[in-house]
Amino acid sequence: MMNKEKYIWEDDRFRKDPYRVPEGYFAGFPDRMMERLNQAVTVKALEKRRVMRPWMAWVSGIAAVLVIGWFGIRTYYWKPLQEVRFQENITLFVDFYGEELHEGRLAGFFEDNKIDIKKQATTEVNELIQIEPDLAEEYIYESVGF
Amino acid sequence: MDRTNDAELINQFRDPAQRDRAFRMILAKYQEKLYWHIRRMILVHEDTDDVLQNTFIKIWKGLPGFRETSGLFTWMYRIATNEAITFLKTRQRERAMIADDPDDMIKGRLKSDPYFDGDELFQKLQVAIDNLPPKQKRVFQMKYFDEMTYEDMANILGTSVGALKASYFHAVRKIQTAFETSD
Numbered sequence: 001m002m003n004k005e006k007y008i009w010e011d012d013r014f015r016k017d018p019y020r021v022p023e024g025y026f027a028g029f030p031d032r033m034m035e036r037l038n039q040a041v042t043v044k045a046l047e048k049r050r051v052m053r054p055w056m057a058w059v060s061g062i063a064a065v066l067v068i069g070w071f072g073i074r075t076y077y078w079k080p081l082q083e084v085r086f087q088e089n090i091t092l093f094v095d096f097y098g099e100e101l102h103e104g105r106l107a108g109f110f111e112d113n114k115i116d117i118k119k120q121a122t123t124e125v126n127e128l129i130q131i132e133p134d135l136a137e138e139y140i141y142e143s144v145g146f
Numbered sequence: 147m148d149r150t151n152d153a154e155l156i157n158q159f160r161d162p163a164q165r166d167r168a169f170r171m172i173l174a175k176y177q178e179k180l181y182w183h184i185r186r187m188i189l190v191h192e193d194t195d196d197v198l199q200n201t202f203i204k205i206w207k208g209l210p211g212f213r214e215t216s217g218l219f220t221w222m223y224r225i226a227t228n229e230a231i232t233f234l235k236t237r238q239r240e241r242a243m244i245a246d247d248p249d250d251m252i253k254g255r256l257k258s259d260p261y262f263d264g265d266e267l268f269q270k271l272q273v274a275i276d277n278l279p280p281k282q283k284r285v286f287q288m289k290y291f292d293e294m295t296y297e298d299m300a301n302i303l304g305t306s307v308g309a310l311k312a313s314y315f316h317a318v319r320k321i322q323t324a325f326e327t328s329d
Contacts, residue, residue: 018264102228104235
């Protein structure tokens with residue numbers, strides 16, 4: 001028995017998957033997927049339309065100017081030590097993982113640095129966007145629940 | 147992989163009038179390959195279905211900016227791998243909270259999956275694979291189940307053929323040991 005099991009990967013029956021899928025799963029998957037994508041696009045379009053009502057556009061514009069101004073001043077004059085450390089850390093972090101970097105690790109990194117990405121999609125995230133744009137974009141989408 | 151056809155599909159996807167049709171073709175062409183890649187990592191059908199859908203949502207979002215420095219399938223394969231790893235990490239955290247025996251959990255999940263027909267021996271193989279370090283696990287699955295060449299694997303994982311051969315060798319040794327010690 002042991003000898004038989006010892007060479008288990010040489011036995012062809014193990015290469016035949018014991019896994020199955022529900023009947024018609026692959027035939028129906030493209031339709032289900034397209035429906036889900038269309039729903040996501042419709043929801044996004046509706047949200048965009050709602051968000052872009054004229055008075056909201058004004059409020060968002062003013063808020064954006066204030067936020068950008070505040071962060072500009074903060075970055076230029078203060079440059080807190082924490083931010084400098086963050087820049088160094090994230091560069092090391094991205095270099096260290098390279099191809100192995102994924103959202104799970106990224107989430108852990110943000111957690112370790114006490115960054116709530118939902119509230120603080122600011123300078124820290126911008127740093128990441130410059131270093132690893134695709135991953136940052138994916139992670140931001142994920143975090144805001146798109 | 148058929149890169150010419152893929153390039154055409156990507157071009158069609160970038161044209162809003164042809165987007166849906168092109169994406170349907172991408173789905174039809176690659177859904178099964180990606181499904182089985184994810185399934186071998188995650189094991190259970192329901193979870194695989196969720197991860198596969200999330201993978202295709204990422205592909206949909208990412209395709210307009212896809213820089214074509216690698217083949218389409220290689221890029222999608224990476225996204226699927228990352229999605230599966232993220233899922234597994236979440237499950238690992240839950241597993242740590244429950245503090246149950248991980249091997250029993252895998253067997254339990256397989257037994258409760260109505261779309262799994264494997265016997266005890268195959269469950270044992272899955273447990274042994276699941277206990278491998280992440281890189282060895284991925285290399286073993288790609289080589290053993292997907293029967294990929296080392297060259298294709300090197301292209302996807304961005305590593306050398308020599309390193310992959312070493313990883314596969316270590317993985318096989320560990321699985322062998324797991325079988326010997328479990329009896």
